[in-house]
Amino acid sequence: MTAKSNVIGVPRFTETTDLTIPTLTILDADGKLRKNAHEPAIDKATALKIYENMTYIRVLDERMVAAQRQGRLSFYLTCTGEEASVVGSIAGFKSHDMVMSQYREQAALRYRGFSSEQFMNQLLSNDLDLGKGRQMPIHYGSRELNYMTISSPLATQIPQAAGYAYGQKLVGKDACTICYFGDGAASEGDFHAGLNMAAVSNCPVVFVVRNNGYAISTTTSEQFAGDGIAPRGIGYGISSIRVDGNDILAVYAASVEARRLALQTNAPVIIETMSYRLGAHSTSDDPSSYRHADEEEIWRQKDPILRMKKWLLDRGWWSDQQDHQLKTQYKKEILDALKSQEKRPSPPLSDLITDVYKTPPLHLRQQYTELLNHIAKYPDHYLPNPNNIDHQSALTQVN
Amino acid sequence: MPQINLLQAVNSALDIAMAHDPRVICLGQDIGQFGGVFRATSKLQEKYGKQRCFNTPITEQGIVGFSIGLAAQGSIAVAEIQFADYIFPAFDQIVNEAAKFRYRSGDEFSCGGLTIRTPYGGGIAGGLYHSQSPEAYFCHTPGLKVVIPSTAYQAKGLLLSAIRDPDPVIFFEPKAIYRAEVGEVPDHDYEIPLGVAEVVTEGTDITLVGWGAQMHQLHRAAKMALKDGIHCEVIDLRTLLPWDLETVAASVTKTGRLIISHEAPRTGGFAGEISAAVQEQCFLSLESPIMRVTGMDTPFPLVFEKEYLPDYLKVYEAIKQSVNF
Numbered sequence: 001m002t003a004k005s006n007v008i009g010v011p012r013f014t015e016t017t018d019l020t021i022p023t024l025t026i027l028d029a030d031g032k033l034r035k036n037a038h039e040p041a042i043d044k045a046t047a048l049k050i051y052e053n054m055t056y057i058r059v060l061d062e063r064m065v066a067a068q069r070q071g072r073l074s075f076y077l078t079c080t081g082e083e084a085s086v087v088g089s090i091a092g093f094k095s096h097d098m099v100m101s102q103y104r105e106q107a108a109l110r111y112r113g114f115s116s117e118q119f120m121n122q123l124l125s126n127d128l129d130l131g132k133g134r135q136m137p138i139h140y141g142s143r144e145l146n147y148m149t150i151s152s153p154l155a156t157q158i159p160q161a162a163g164y165a166y167g168q169k170l171v172g173k174d175a176c177t178i179c180y181f182g183d184g185a186a187s188e189g190d191f192h193a194g195l196n197m198a199a200v201s202n203c204p205v206v207f208v209v210r211n212n213g214y215a216i217s218t219t220t221s222e223q224f225a226g227d228g229i230a231p232r233g234i235g236y237g238i239s240s241i242r243v244d245g246n247d248i249l250a251v252y253a254a255s256v257e258a259r260r261l262a263l264q265t266n267a268p269v270i271i272e273t274m275s276y277r278l279g280a281h282s283t284s285d286d287p288s289s290y291r292h293a294d295e296e297e298i299w300r301q302k303d304p305i306l307r308m309k310k311w312l313l314d315r316g317w318w319s320d321q322q323d324h325q326l327k328t329q330y331k332k333e334i335l336d337a338l339k340s341q342e343k344r345p346s347p348p349l350s351d352l353i354t355d356v357y358k359t360p361p362l363h364l365r366q367q368y369t370e371l372l373n374h375i376a377k378y379p380d381h382y383l384p385n386p387n388n389i390d391h392q393s394a395l396t397q398v399n
Numbered sequence: 400m401p402q403i404n405l406l407q408a409v410n411s412a413l414d415i416a417m418a419h420d421p422r423v424i425c426l427g428q429d430i431g432q433f434g435g436v437f438r439a440t441s442k443l444q445e446k447y448g449k450q451r452c453f454n455t456p457i458t459e460q461g462i463v464g465f466s467i468g469l470a471a472q473g474s475i476a477v478a479e480i481q482f483a484d485y486i487f488p489a490f491d492q493i494v495n496e497a498a499k500f501r502y503r504s505g506d507e508f509s510c511g512g513l514t515i516r517t518p519y520g521g522g523i524a525g526g527l528y529h530s531q532s533p534e535a536y537f538c539h540t541p542g543l544k545v546v547i548p549s550t551a552y553q554a555k556g557l558l559l560s561a562i563r564d565p566d567p568v569i570f571f572e573p574k575a576i577y578r579a580e581v582g583e584v585p586d587h588d589y590e591i592p593l594g595v596a597e598v599v600t601e602g603t604d605i606t607l608v609g610w611g612a613q614m615h616q617l618h619r620a621a622k623m624a625l626k627d628g629i630h631c632e633v634i635d636l637r638t639l640l641p642w643d644l645e646t647v648a649a650s651v652t653k654t655g656r657l658i659i660s661h662e663a664p665r666t667g668g669f670a671g672e673i674s675a676a677v678q679e680q681c682f683l684s685l686e687s688p689i690m691r692v693t694g695m696d697t698p699f700p701l702v703f704e705k706e707y708l709p710d711y712l713k714v715y716e717a718i719k720q721s722v723n724f
Contacts, residue, residue: 098472132505141504148471149504153495159464160471160496167472170424170450177468189488193461200456201465355502356541358511358565361594361641364541 021230021242023274026249029302031310040253044317049111050091050248051312052326054083054305057107059330060119061279067338068283073123075137079104081278082212084304085245086180087111089208089271092255093178098164100148100157101180103138104210104277108180112145116333120341132355133347155185158194158207162268165198165205169266176204176262184215186229195236198268206258207233207270210245212277217290233270245273246304249311275304349375349383400583405576408551408584409439409516412558413477415588417447420475422512423562425452427462427479436481437518437577463489463515467497470512470567477562483519483571484528490536497567498542511565516558519547520612520662521694521708522575526701532611532663532694537569538640538672544568544593545640549614551582553637556591564593573612580615596643598650602632605656605721607714608647608673610636613660620714629722639669647673648680655686656721660709665693687724692717 026037033039061078068076079086082104090099090108099108106119118130122140125133130142131149141149148157148164161179168175185191186209198205209229213220226232233240239261243250251273258269276299280287287296312318353360353368360368375382403411417423425440431454434441444452455462459480466476480486486493493515501509521530537545544566548554554572561568573580599614600621607617614635621631632650636642651657657677659670670691678689692709700707 100468130505130507131503134505135503139503141507143507149508151496151499151503153491156464156492156496159461159492160468162461163465163468163470163476164472165468166465167469167474170474171472190460190464190492193456193458194464196456196458197461197465201453351505355506357544357641358501358509363641363644 016226016231019227019231019234021227021240023242023244024250024254025244025247026253027247027307027311029307031307031314038253040249040256042249042252046091047312047317050087050252051305051308051318053087053107053111054308055326056110056330057083057087058305059327060106060334063331063334063338064123065279065283072338072342073137075283076123077103077138077282078279079107081299081304082210082245082273082275083107084248084251084308085208085210085273085275088248088251089178089255089273091252092259094175096146096173096175097259098146098148098168098175098177099180100161100164100177101150102154102157102182102185103150103152104182105180106138106140109140109142109145109147112142112147114140114142114145114147116337117341118142120337121344124342124344125346126341126344127347128341128344129347132351134351155181155188155190155194157181158185158190159197160194161205161207162194162198162201162203165203165268166201169202169204174263176206176259178206178208180208180210182215183209183211183213183220183223183229184218186232187223195233195238195268199237202266203268204262204266205268206255206262207268208255209270209272210275211272212275214277214281214291216281216285217287228272228274230270230272238268238270240270240272242272242274245275246302246307248304248308276302400585402581403551403584404578405548405551405554405573405580406437406439406578408555409558409572410441411584411586412555412562413440413443414446416475416477416559416562417443417451419588422473423451423475423477424469425477425479426455426466428455428457428481430454430479435479437574439516439572440479459485459487459489460492463492463497466513466515467492467500467510470510471500471508473512475512475562477514477516480515480517482529483517483533484531486515486517486533493537493543493569494540498540500542500567502542509565510567513567514561514570515568516570516572518574518577519571520573520575521699521704522612524701524704527698530699530704532571532661534571534639535663535667535669538669542567543640544638545571546593546638547571547573547611548637549573549580549611549635551580551584553591553635555584556589557593557637559588560590560593563590568593571611575612576615591637593638594641594643595637596646597635597637598632598646599635600631600633602630602654604630604654605658605718606632606634606647606650606654607658607660607718608634608636609660610639613662613709616709616711616714617660619711620718623711623715624718627719629718631718642673644676644680648677651677651681652684655684657689658692658714658717658721659689660692660714662694662708664696665691666696668693687721690717690721
């Protein structure tokens, strides 16, 4: 028993309402500094980088949904409405910090320097996809950018992030891990396991929970009965903060402070960003069947990008003309990349069996030989892209 | 050469791995100062400190998830799951995460530094939840390696290989013979290669294949059969994934008969896989049907443990049946 407690003589239950988590908000809806709010130190270059990234992702998401509708991609998933939650948080970290994300944080990857071509390579599963065409679109990852490859199972990255951060602590460099997930993932067992492990083992990891109101069609009121996710952090002994996820300065200020706290105290920190998933869950989803357009409109009025733009315009750091130019430039950059990268071939067939193990074991090499012999009998049936196979070199590569 | 038991051999392997490589971290329930419920990690915290050998909360998915992250970061994580019966909360982390980590990232990332140690098997009056042999579930998962030692010598050499292997390994330890199994084990560092079976006894009439604690039942049955003039070739698989089909097939080609034995239930057990692969390779050499001597298709029982287990008498009867087919 280590918990400190006051002794009482009659049954008095602690109510959930006894703990109220405040919400950090710095900018109002018009991008003006709120009364009593403290503007975080942020230079012009960082502010513009943040804004440009949010804008880029909005354009990318719009273009890729359109490309999916045209049949050029099999699947896509937007970050629309949550750009500030993601960019504001990643901007508070260093490039050598590890990012372990869920799947709606492509803005963090862009912030680290992922190019339009690299996005397309992954989305199109071509020969330059770092993931070698093995995962569905949006499962990005890059060793160079310290961005852990995404996996579909929810919340699995949470205990992993704790372990990664523990390793960083042992190495002793000024590095930590930032781990993203959503309000739905916080219902998984791995959330509880991961938070507890991180707290008990003193891991410098910052958990960013995007509370966006929905897990596909399930509303947060159907997801949990308590007051969101941040209070759970308190239960695990973790410093926790709730921020307005559509307020870029609030997210940024909380993130800079969270990183400092995590590294200074060797302990996890939780940031819950309150926002709204303005788009569908994915291109396979249709929100009109479970939520009202009026509700979406309310949140469209709170667009985080617009809010930041107003703040930038007020400061004289940005203009409408620059804004227009930027969007046009991004649109072209993305469409050019889509056009060029969709012409690329698939990865080589040998990638079917490499990387299962460090070295393909005998039984796998035998199965591959069987496959090659079979394909040789029906080449037109199996290989839409015959350029990608050279049987002899394929065999050499795996042997 | 010193005589030590299987548990001490595990401890010796961990000690050497930690001494030689500062990246090696041991974690799990009760493994710290207490040294684990079976004492496999005895004295390790004392020697290497709390940062490198520590207790975790009771959360198997947390332990494995944490270890995957640790390994991805560049550490060598050796996680203990207190009983193999309790590995299932970590099933998703093992099967969907550890096993697929390198593949799904295109080799951008790997958690190859991960080893999960866990005591398995019956014979200790442990009932349903302290007796299971869940190896087959994991053998069905590409990307994992599955290793099971049967002697103290093997335990040390295989565990050192597992810890240093570039792929995630599940290392099942036969807890029933943790202390009973005593043998000569060198003090020094040595490795036994993974994926290679050991022909323990050469013979000409029938091949017996097993692993872990079950090897002792096979040896005992083989000795009984020898009195009847039947020469059994006894093979210890040692690694189940990837397993050494070449060695087994060469033996069956010679003997023409095969019995596979494991404690786990028969249906879906790993004997089925071995049986199918061997008949594909050795069909024309077979003199009798391949037989399986296994646990029954029930949960692991308590009072009828002895009846349930595929002991040497059941193996002996199967040998006679196969030879007289």
